[in-house]
Amino acid sequence: MxxxxxxxxxxxxxxxxxxxxxxxxxxxxxxxxxxxxxxxxxxxxxxxxxxxxxxxxxxxxxxxxxxxxxxxxxxxxxxxxxxxxxxxxxxHLASQLERGGALTSPALVRSYFASQLRHLGHEEFAALFLDSQHRVIRFESLFRGTLDSASVYPREVARRALELGAGAVIFAHNHPSGIAEPSDADRRITERLREALGLLEIRVLDHFVVGDAEVVSFAERGWI
Known part of the structure; x- marks a missing residue:
């Protein structure tokens, strides 16, 4: 009919x-x-x-x-x-995170990272750089890896944060396997990034891991 x-x-x-x-x-x-x-x-x-x-x-x-x-x-x-x-x-999601806008919605950030990374067939590590008032400066993809790993260099992240005048940063990467559960390696690199950026008085606010049906927040787990 x-x-x-x-x-x-x-x-x-x-x-x-x-x-x-x-x-x-x-x-x-x-x-x-x-x-x-x-x-x-x-x-x-x-x-x-x-x-x-x-x-x-x-x-x-x-x-x-x-x-x-x-x-x-x-x-x-x-x-x-x-x-x-x-x-x-x-x-549309990106327009809600325009430069100069203060972050007020963790859910928006989660959705934005998912829209940028979930569909990728390779692992990619990205960052949302913010000023000291948590206003958006820029979103950038920083490192691209294979299907199951990405090399992340804290020195390069710190250099880019300084170039942009960032006071805080939120990281995200995807798991092409579709499983969002963070690995031990994910936790280790996050701690290395926190230590490196902390020396420059740049705060790491969160790290999201994007999977098929879930986006895991390190901050919500109490790991940041």
Whole structure:
């Protein structure tokens, strides 16, 4: 049955207007993006099939061009639209961490780091540099590693912090394995960074580890 023939309260677009986007399932949100289904399948049916085929929403959103366009009902036009939507989402988060803005929401920082690092297939170590009033100076990716490790050099981090005039910093890195639990090596490098930056009176406020479904905060664990 076409979505047009569904009860109004069950149609994804009307449901979104009534309940807000958070009230829709992954399949319903994806159906709005798809707009139309295929012969014999509504947009919601197609969305469910795609989510099952890719193994979930994240896998679909992060699929490469070849894999994405190979699916029936998708194609290059949809791939381009999706990449634009994802980049708009990242830029929206970034705009909330504009230079000069004081950090007031740990949840925003967590979401921002997740948007920047979660989709990467390699390990990457990044930092959000802040002034002494915890106002944002700049976000930078500092080190790129292999699938399971990254070389982090406290001397280079300290040099960059001084160049930017930072008074505090928040670190983050991703685990491509998808498991956010910090390793002993993660804890050791964080302590080395704290010691190196502490000598320069630059505070390390937190270190986030980004996984598939979780972002772990060192500060929340009481490790900083």
């Amino acid at each position: 076409s979505i047009r023939n569904w009860p109004e309260g069950e149609r994804p677009r009307e449901k979104l207007l009534a309940l807000g986007a958070a009230g829709l399932s992954d399949a319903e949100l994806l159906a709005i993006f798809l707009r139309v289904g295929v012969k014999g399948r509504s947009a919601v049916d197609l969305a469910r099939d795609l989510l099952n085929g890719f193994g979930g929403l994240r896998q679909l959103l992060e699929a490469d061009r070849t894999r994405f366009c190979a699916e029936h009902g998708l194609g290059e036009a949809k791939y381009v639209q999706l990449q634009a939507v994802l980049e708009l989402s990242r830029r």
